[in-house]
Amino acid sequence: MVVPPLLRAVIMGPPGSGKGTISARIIKHFGMKHLSSGDLLRDNMQKKTEVGILAKSYIDQGRLIPDDIMTRLMLNELKGLDQYNWLLDGFPRTVAQAEALDKECQIDTVIDLDVPFETIKCRLTARWIHPASGRVYNLEFSPPKVQIFEELRLQIHRW
Structure with a gap:
């Protein structure tokens, strides 16, 4: 029996572009695991994990969470998904994050959502x-x- 290769995908786009909505459809249709950086951060902050407390301190100051913290958080979660097809949502966001991800695994597909600014503004409001x-x-x-x-x-x- 030949085992099909695992699919590794990333969905990208600005806040309000529909990443979550489209991700839900993709994971349902293709039977993939969904890993959202925002969901993972919120979960860690709610559970008051070490990373969650650290992330909250940056957010409360209106600062971005440093690449090394986000990368460590996401790559650690991906280790538990090594036997599954998965879709990343919200990661990577920077070149440094993309390079770190590239060292750990090969991405097969990137979905980049291009949505007009006015549409995003309406959705976010x-x-x-x-x-x-x-x-x-x-x-x-x-x-x-x-x-x-x-x-x-x-x-x-x-x-």
Whole structure:
């Protein structure tokens, strides 16, 4: 029996370009594992891991998380996916991250989403994150349930 080669893919694009939405369709259709750098960071911050605490300190200062921290976090997660097809979302973001990834594995496919700025602006202005759960909603096509919506509405009103 011949075992088919594993697929290694990356999806790239600015915030609001649809990476998460398209990734969900790809992983469902092709049976791939999805590794989102944003989801992984949020999970580590919520669990208050060493990396999560460090990442939060950068975010709270309005700074980008250094390449070595993001690279270490993502490559460590990829070790657990070595037997699976996978799709990376949000990593790599810099040349240094791409070079580090390239040293560890061969990427077969890169999907680069090219979305007009006005479309991204509309999507991001309709995006809300529920602070208590970290869930991301879009008021136009993926609105929160009424109770959560009321919490968001009150937060917006106070702002």
